[in-house]
Structures are given as C-alpha cells and as structure tokens.
Amino acid sequence: MPVNSTKTDLTRNSSSDSRSLPINEVFYSLQGEGKLAGTPSVFIRTSGCNLRCWFCDSYHTSWDPIHDLMEVDKIVEKVQEYESANHIVVTGGEPLIHDETVELIDRMQDNGYHITVETNGTIVRDAAIDLVSLSPKLASSTPTAEKDPMGDGEQAKHHERHRINVDAIAEMIDSYKFQLKFVVTDQGDISEINNLVERVRDITATTINNSDVLLMPEGATRSSLADTSDSVAELALKHGYRYSPRLHVDLWNDAPGT
Numbered sequence: 318m319p320v321n322s323t324k325t326d327l328t329r330n331s332s333s334d335s336r337s338l339p340i341n342e343v344f345y346s347l348q349g350e351g352k353l354a355g356t357p358s359v360f361i362r363t364s365g366c367n368l369r370c371w372f373c374d375s376y377h378t379s380w381d382p383i384h385d386l387m388e389v390d391k392i393v394e395k396v397q398e399y400e401s402a403n404h405i406v407v408t409g410g411e412p413l414i415h416d417e418t419v420e421l422i423d424r425m426q427d428n429g430y431h432i433t434v435e436t437n438g439t440i441v442r443d444a445a446i447d448l449v450s451l452s453p454k455l456a457s458s459t460p461t462a463e464k465d466p467m468g469d470g471e472q473a474k475h476h477e478r479h480r481i482n483v484d485a486i487a488e489m490i491d492s493y494k495f496q497l498k499f500v501v502t503d504q505g506d507i508s509e510i511n512n513l514v515e516r517v518r519d520i521t522a523t524t525i526n527n528s529d530v531l532l533m534p535e536g537a538t539r540s541s542l543a544d545t546s547d548s549v550a551e552l553a554l555k556h557g558y559r560y561s562p563r564l565h566v567d568l569w570n571d572a573p574g575t
C-alpha cells in the first residue's frame with residue numbers, strides 16, 4: 318500500500334508530545350488484503366520499523382521515515398471524522414514497536430471499533446486486538462546489496478537476524494484471532510513458508526488451518542503484481558492455502574491514501 322511521502326499537518330492543535338505516536342497518515346479506504354479485503358476501514362499508519370524489507374511498500378515508514386507526532390486523543394478524534402467507518406487497521410511500519418500503540422488500540426476498542434493490527438510478527442503486545450494480521454518476513458525479503466533500495470546491503474545482517482520470531486508469532490496466535498500472511502516474491506518461497514507454518518503449529522495451542530495461511534503476491538503496482546499473481550495463485554491451489562488479493566492495487570494502482 319502506498320504511503321504519504323510528504324509531511325502532513327496532523328499535529329496542529331497539539332499541546333504536547335506526551336502519549337504521542339509518529340504517524341505517517343490517517344485515511345479511509347477499503348482493506349486491500351487478507352480475510353477482510355473489501356471492508357471500508359480507517360487506516361492509521363504509524364512510522365518506524367525494526368526490519369528493512371527491500372520491497373517495503375511503505376518505504377516512508379521504514380527506510381526513510383516521514384511522520385509527525387500525534388497525540389492519541391487527536392488520532393481518536395481524526396478517526397471519528399470518518400462517520401461511516403467501524404473498522405480500523407493499525408499498520409505501519411511496524412506499529413507494535415511503539416508502547417503508545419497499545420493505548421491507541423484500547424481506546425479505539427472502547428469506542429466500539431473492530432481493530433485489525435498489521436504486524437511483522439516479531440513483537441508481542443497485550444492489547445484489545447480483534448484480528449492480528451501476522452506477516453513474517455521470508456528470506457527473500459532481505460535487502461542484499463543487489464536489492465537494497467538505499468545503500469549496499471548494510472541492513473541485510475540485522476534484517477536477517479531479526480526477521481523471524483517463532484515464539485512471538487505463536488504467542489500472538491494463541492492470544493488473538495489471526496491470519497498468517499506471507500508476501501511471496503516467487504515460487505521458491507514456498508518451502509520456507511511450509512517449514513515456518515509447521516514450526517509454529519508445533520508450539521501453538523491453537524489450530525492453524527491452511528485457510529488461516531494467506532499467500533499474497535509481492536508488487537505495489539498493477540504491472541509488478543501481474544508478474545507474480547498467477548504463480549502465487551498456483552501455489553495457493555497446490556498447497557491448500559488461501560490466496561490474498563491486493564485489492565487496493567487492482568483498484569487504484571499505487572495512488573497515495575488508498
């Protein structure tokens with residue numbers, strides 16, 4: 318999903334930075350991915366990430382973070398401006414790196430919203446999450462020198478060391494309704510996916526059905542998505558996993574705020 322690349326005036330009227338989050342954008346759109354694809358929702362995009370995927374589709378929350386600090390109260394007010402919405406997606410970046418995200422989620426649930434949190438599955442938080450969308454990052458996400466969008470692979474070692482936390486994934490699955498969503502760059506990713514799903518199944522008390530495992534083609538534009546979607550659909554059919562669309566790309570290509 319494309320992100321804002323210009324600073325927004327989200328902090329006007331703020332009186333202090335206490336209980337604030339770095340926010341890249343707040344916008345209303347249809348959920349593009351996963352089990353709730355097509356659901357009208359308010360997206361709250363926090364800035365900052367503990368990983369550096371080469372294909373990151375929210376570059377201005379990870380590689381080159383752009384944001385303003387916004388108080389939790391102001392975020393709640395901003396969301397309430399979208400009167401027809403009752404679903405919220407808290408996304409990033411990696412929203413769970415911030416302590417204040419927990420307060421934001423709990424406040425939103427107090428206001429009756431359904432909360433989906435999109436996370437890379439490396440951090441566990443105790444919050445009022447209705448659906449955790451776990452997207453563990455595969456080896457094919459590592460920003461090697463050839464794929465690094467910003468340098469010469471300086472982030473590769475850190476990314477490789479921290480991209481998978483099986484215990485955190487399992488704990489989140491045992492704590493919340495979940496979906497396990499993988500960004501697939503090519504058919505070679507499937508052995509790592511199968512292996513990781515089995516490792517998580519071995520340590521969770523929760524049953525992980527194949528329909529809880531989603532394969533989503535990599536690609537932030539219609540043309541790049543066209544290169545991967547057919548082969549990912551074939552993988553889903555072959556292994557019994559669910560195929561996840563990128564509806565927002567189909568509808569709006571890479572337009573900001575979608």
Ligand code: SF4
Nearest residue numbers: 366369370373379410
């Ligand atoms: S984990 Fe998500 S937000 Fe972070 S770098 Fe990877 S794709 Fe971007």
